[in-house]
Amino acid sequence: MLVGGHRIRTRCLGCSITRTTVFRGPVFVKVKVYYADTDAGGVVYYGNYLRWLEMGRFELLENHGMSVEQLDQAGILFAVAHLEIDYHVSARLGDTVELQCEVQRVRRVRFTVNQRVLRTSDNELLVSAKVMLACVNRQGKLIALPDDVADTLRNAIP
Numbered sequence: 001m002l003v004g005g006h007r008i009r010t011r012c013l014g015c016s017i018t019r020t021t022v023f024r025g026p027v028f029v030k031v032k033v034y035y036a037d038t039d040a041g042g043v044v045y046y047g048n049y050l051r052w053l054e055m056g057r058f059e060l061l062e063n064h065g066m067s068v069e070q071l072d073q074a075g076i077l078f079a080v081a082h083l084e085i086d087y088h089v090s091a092r093l094g095d096t097v098e099l100q101c102e103v104q105r106v107r108r109v110r111f112t113v114n115q116r117v118l119r120t121s122d123n124e125l126l127v128s129a130k131v132m133l134a135c136v137n138r139q140g141k142l143i144a145l146p147d148d149v150a151d152t153l154r155n156a157i158p
Contacts, residue, residue, distance in 0.1 A: 025158040026102035027060040033095045042093040049127045056101035064156045075138050082132040096120045103156040109142050110134045
């Protein structure tokens with residue numbers, strides 16, 4: 001069913017979870033830069049961008065109808081297998097940044113997302129990243145993405 005340009009589906013996500021997919025395409029999350037995010041010079045510490053990228057991926061999954069907590073309880077985990085990141089310009093104390101995250105590709109045991117961090121005041125690109133996530137079980141062994149999870153991720157590709 002297509003409602004207001006967004007696909008609405010109820011599905012069981014490989015673990016007896018019924019959810020509704022509300023959005024299709026990229027997810028946008030706004031984050032304010034706090035003192036704890038910065039170094040002594042008021043510039044965001046580079047490692048904090050990785051935390052923000054994780055937040056964006058969490059919201060991507062949630063906004064496409066997948067409860068990360070329920071997937072975790074079912075033993076379906078996503079581990080970062082590969083990360084490419086480019087730092088273009090630094091965010092500073094007091095900035096508001098927007099995290100953008102979209103699914104690029106889905107394979108049997110992994111999927112890739114493109115992520116960007118932009119400063120909202122001038123829309124300047126601060127960070128761009130490509131992250132490959134592998135589906136693993138609780139023992140850390142690769143497992144195939146459940147069919148309905150893979151289908152949901154494929155439907156999220158813009």
